[in-house]
Amino acid sequence: MFKKVIVAEDQDDINKGVVASLQELEVPEIQHVQYCDDAYLRIKRAAMDNKPFELLITDLSFNADHREQKLSSGEDLSEVLRKEFPDLKIIMYSVEDRLQRVRHMMQKLGINAYVCKGRHGLKDLSNAIELVNNDKTYLSSHVSNALRPSQDLEIDDFDLLLVEKLSHGLSQDEISSEFKTKNISPSSLSSIEKRLNKLKIEFKANNAIHLVSKVKDLGLI
Amino acid sequence: MHHIRFIIAFLALSLLNCKPESLENNQPSLPIKKSFFNIQYQKSTDTSLDRAERLKGARLAYKEADKGDVDSLKIKALLELTKLLNMEHKTDSALIYSRELLHVARQNNDSVIIGRAYFKLGYYNYEKFILDSSFIYHNESIKIFELLKDSLQIGRNIEILAVIHSDIGNYSVSDELAIEALKFYKNFDKPVYNATLYNCLAINAKLRQEYQEALYWYQKAIETTTSEKNKLVYLNNVANIYKKTGDYEVAIKRYESILENEKIISDPKNYSRTLDNLAYSRWLLTKDPVYIKECLKALKIRIEIDDIKGQIMSNINLSEMYFDNDIAKSREHAHNVYQLATQINHAEDRLEGLALLMRSSNTPNSYNNYAKEYIFLTDSVKRAHEKLENKFAKIYFDSEENRDENAALKTANLEKELKLSQSQQMNTIYLSLGIISIISFVLIFMLFRSRYQKEKLEEVYLTETRISKIVHDEVANDLYKTMVDLESDNSNKEILLDNLEQVYEKTRDISREFNALDLETDFSEVVKDLLYAYKNEDVNIITKGVSQVDLDNIDIPEKTLIYRVLQELMTNMKKHSQASLVILTFQMVNNKLQITYSDDGVGCEINKSNGLLNAENRINSLKGKLTLHSNINEGFKATIII
Numbered sequence: 001m002f003k004k005v006i007v008a009e010d011q012d013d014i015n016k017g018v019v020a021s022l023q024e025l026e027v028p029e030i031q032h033v034q035y036c037d038d039a040y041l042r043i044k045r046a047a048m049d050n051k052p053f054e055l056l057i058t059d060l061s062f063n064a065d066h067r068e069q070k071l072s073s074g075e076d077l078s079e080v081l082r083k084e085f086p087d088l089k090i091i092m093y094s095v096e097d098r099l100q101r102v103r104h105m106m107q108k109l110g111i112n113a114y115v116c117k118g119r120h121g122l123k124d125l126s127n128a129i130e131l132v133n134n135d136k137t138y139l140s141s142h143v144s145n146a147l148r149p150s151q152d153l154e155i156d157d158f159d160l161l162l163v164e165k166l167s168h169g170l171s172q173d174e175i176s177s178e179f180k181t182k183n184i185s186p187s188s189l190s191s192i193e194k195r196l197n198k199l200k201i202e203f204k205a206n207n208a209i210h211l212v213s214k215v216k217d218l219g220l221i
Numbered sequence: 222m223h224h225i226r227f228i229i230a231f232l233a234l235s236l237l238n239c240k241p242e243s244l245e246n247n248q249p250s251l252p253i254k255k256s257f258f259n260i261q262y263q264k265s266t267d268t269s270l271d272r273a274e275r276l277k278g279a280r281l282a283y284k285e286a287d288k289g290d291v292d293s294l295k296i297k298a299l300l301e302l303t304k305l306l307n308m309e310h311k312t313d314s315a316l317i318y319s320r321e322l323l324h325v326a327r328q329n330n331d332s333v334i335i336g337r338a339y340f341k342l343g344y345y346n347y348e349k350f351i352l353d354s355s356f357i358y359h360n361e362s363i364k365i366f367e368l369l370k371d372s373l374q375i376g377r378n379i380e381i382l383a384v385i386h387s388d389i390g391n392y393s394v395s396d397e398l399a400i401e402a403l404k405f406y407k408n409f410d411k412p413v414y415n416a417t418l419y420n421c422l423a424i425n426a427k428l429r430q431e432y433q434e435a436l437y438w439y440q441k442a443i444e445t446t447t448s449e450k451n452k453l454v455y456l457n458n459v460a461n462i463y464k465k466t467g468d469y470e471v472a473i474k475r476y477e478s479i480l481e482n483e484k485i486i487s488d489p490k491n492y493s494r495t496l497d498n499l500a501y502s503r504w505l506l507t508k509d510p511v512y513i514k515e516c517l518k519a520l521k522i523r524i525e526i527d528d529i530k531g532q533i534m535s536n537i538n539l540s541e542m543y544f545d546n547d548i549a550k551s552r553e554h555a556h557n558v559y560q561l562a563t564q565i566n567h568a569e570d571r572l573e574g575l576a577l578l579m580r581s582s583n584t585p586n587s588y589n590n591y592a593k594e595y596i597f598l599t600d601s602v603k604r605a606h607e608k609l610e611n612k613f614a615k616i617y618f619d620s621e622e623n624r625d626e627n628a629a630l631k632t633a634n635l636e637k638e639l640k641l642s643q644s645q646q647m648n649t650i651y652l653s654l655g656i657i658s659i660i661s662f663v664l665i666f667m668l669f670r671s672r673y674q675k676e677k678l679e680e681v682y683l684t685e686t687r688i689s690k691i692v693h694d695e696v697a698n699d700l701y702k703t704m705v706d707l708e709s710d711n712s713n714k715e716i717l718l719d720n721l722e723q724v725y726e727k728t729r730d731i732s733r734e735f736n737a738l739d740l741e742t743d744f745s746e747v748v749k750d751l752l753y754a755y756k757n758e759d760v761n762i763i764t765k766g767v768s769q770v771d772l773d774n775i776d777i778p779e780k781t782l783i784y785r786v787l788q789e790l791m792t793n794m795k796k797h798s799q800a801s802l803v804i805l806t807f808q809m810v811n812n813k814l815q816i817t818y819s820d821d822g823v824g825c826e827i828n829k830s831n832g833l834l835n836a837e838n839r840i841n842s843l844k845g846k847l848t849l850h851s852n853i854n855e856g857f858k859a860t861i862i863i
Contacts, residue, residue, distance in 0.1 A: 095729065097754070098733075099750035099753065099754055100746065100747055103750075118725065119718065119725070145750075145753045146750070148753070153749075153756065153761075153762055153764055154763075154764050154765065154768060155764070156765065156766075202761055202763055203761070203763070204761055204801050204802060214802065217821060217856065218802065218804045218820075218821060219819055219858065220804060220806070220819075
């Protein structure tokens with residue numbers, strides 16, 4: 001488990017919750033700061049003292065106040081730290097749940113986990129800390145779609161053509177042979193079967209008939 | 222060029238003259254005794270008074286005005302003073318005061334007085350036989366009065382010029398000028414001036430030896446003039462013609478009739494002249510030495526009144542008369558002629574004197590000397606005349622040319638002014654058109670801006686009320702429900718947490734609905750993220766064609782709109798539809814993006830929620846179209862065309 005962790009969070013209540021979770025995980029040294037700049041300085045200092053922090057848990061957005069900050073958000077902080085301290089693990093802990101941003105931070109900034117604040121936020125955070133400790137990444141279920149290949153949910157004309165052929169009462173074999181004669185690819189029985197299974201899952205259909213009726217109801221064919 | 226040089230020379234001269242006077246002016250001005258000035262001035266203008274008395278009055282008046290440094294009074298006094306000084310043959314003083322007059326008039330920018338001062342300077346210079354200066358001053362005076370359009374004063378100047386030309390033998394030019402001056406006098410009832418010109422024409426004729434012509438003009442002058450004094454002068458001139466043509470008897474009669482006139486006594490100059498002429502005519506007729514006495518009497522008067530020209534005439538006559546009987550006396554008078562003529566720098570009379578001296582000389586040596594000088598003088602007189610004539614021709618030509626140039630300039634100026642005023646008019650028109658269009662542009666701009674701001678404000682207001690309503694309806698209500706639950710003790714921690722989570726989610730939704738969007742890059746990705754965020758175990762979101770249509774090249778307002786409408790539809794779906802499947806199809810139809818939404822939910826009565834209504838308005842504002850279709854248990858369908 002991590003030996004030295006720093007928490008950057010401007011809301012004291014949330015801070016306490018996070019610190020409590022860390023204590024539960026028996027982290028011996030926990031520091032917390034309310035400004036990104038402070039976090040950066042402490043991390044830098046610790047590294048210079050040869051007692052580097054191993055993990056940063058940071059909020060994404062900080063309320064601006066009278067103190068002028070060079071680093072005004074967890075995103076800025078992560079960006080700087082990632083360059084200077086590649087070994088430091090970073091967990092983002094935020095209410096932000098826009099997939100685009102989550103994906104940006106996971107992929108471009110290379111943070112190790114993204115945890116959404118919410119009903120199960122602290123539980124998710126504990127999971128995240130453990131996974132990150134084991135060199136794994138973590139995303140709250142809420143934003144887990146962020147890293148999923150986007151083609152997943154996309155259907156195309158081929159899919160609809162399949163369903164249409166089914167609606168005309170053709171069997172998978174017949175569809176396959178017809179596609180072959182019409183030079184429509186893919187036309188192998190196995191790929192047609194695979195595609196139909198995927199469609200059944202996506203349309204939450206129990207069988208081919210159910211699938212056809214659902215697609216018809218939605219006005220796609 | 223000559224002309225300009227003269228003017229420069231003159232200006233320099235007048236500046237020099239001004240200097241001591243301006244120093245005088247620097248002395249503190251004393252209060253003027255107006256009454257004293259008035260009395261003295263009145264004296265100077267009172268014609269019933271002795272001329273010396275009047276002159277004294279004028280001097281005192283000027284002194285008083287100068288003491289108080291009151292320019293208007295100074296001018297008044299100087300006009301009178303110069304006139305009287307000239308009358309008293311104090312021409313040098315008259316010139317000095319005329320310069321002072323010019324100086325004061327210039328300081329006051331009084332054109333009329335400047336013109337009159339030039340006239341006086343010209344006239345008095347003429348009296349002093351400084352003909353070129355006279356000519357220049359008169360020309361200056363003419364220029365000023367031309368500007369002032371004062372025909373009378375122009376005429377007076379030309380009149381003097383005519384006389385000058387007559388004096389130097391330019392008879393034809395003199396005639397021309399005299400007739401031109403007469404034209405200027407045409408509209409004025411000034412018989413004295415007209416008569417002067419007739420007299421001038423007569424003299425020209427006489428000197429051309431056209432005696433009948435001369436008599437005609439003299440007659441006209443005599444008939445025209447209202448001045449008794451001048452009339453007697455003209456009569457004398459007429460008698461001179463007869464004397465000249467040898468009609469001594471007629472001449473004598475004429476002279477006698479002049480002397481019978483009582484008025485002749487008041488003009489000693491003319492009186493002595495007539496007396497001299499009469500005596501000489503009688504002598505010519507009879508050769509009786511008794512008339513020499515008469516001539517001497519005339520000479521005495523002429524000496525008394527300081528009439529040099531008259532004295533010369535007398536001496537010429539006397540030299541002639543003594544010649545036969547008393548050569549010494551004849552020589553003496555001849556010598557007088559020569560001296561007097563030298564004194565007033567009158568070359569012709571000097572020649573006359575030399576001729577007389579030669580005739581009456583008693584030694585060959587003196588004769589030779591006189592003859593030498595005569596020849597030399599004749600040459601120089603000839604040269605001087607030629608020079609003068611040239612000069613006049615040039616000045617005359619210059620001034621004529623100037624006048625032509627002035628006229629041309631005037632026309633050019635008029636044309637320029639016309640063009641200028643036209644172009645100014647055009648400029649004014651353009652300018653006003655420009656101003657009008659700018660003003661209208663600004664007005665329209667302001668109108669649009671205020672309308673835009675109003676719309677913006679309205680939108681802001683609507684958004685605020687919407688947020689307020691949502692917060693009230695959804696967040697506050699739910700929180701209140703939770704509070705009520707808390708008050709009743711049968712509350713359970715899990716239920717409370719569930720309730721609070723719902724509220725939290727709602728606030729998240731509200732925040733999401735109104736937060737700022739980053740739509741600049743990768744819009745299709747943004748749309749997918751938006752849609753897939755609603756995907757969970759209960760609901761599956763399926764898209765078709767998102768990657769096929771080009772969403773990135775859409776303008777920001779449209780992007781925003783698409784995002785908000787889709788967000789609204791998805792939020793609606795999540796809240797109300799209980800759908801398990803949502804399909805979104807993106808395709809281009811007739812160059813427009815068409816997005817169809819359909820779900821398999823419970824559907825609803827189309828009762829547009831605030832959010833969807835708002836979306837519809839916004840789509841309409843961008844010339845797009847939103848159609849909603851739903852029935853209970855038939856799912857929900859929406860089509861966006863933009």
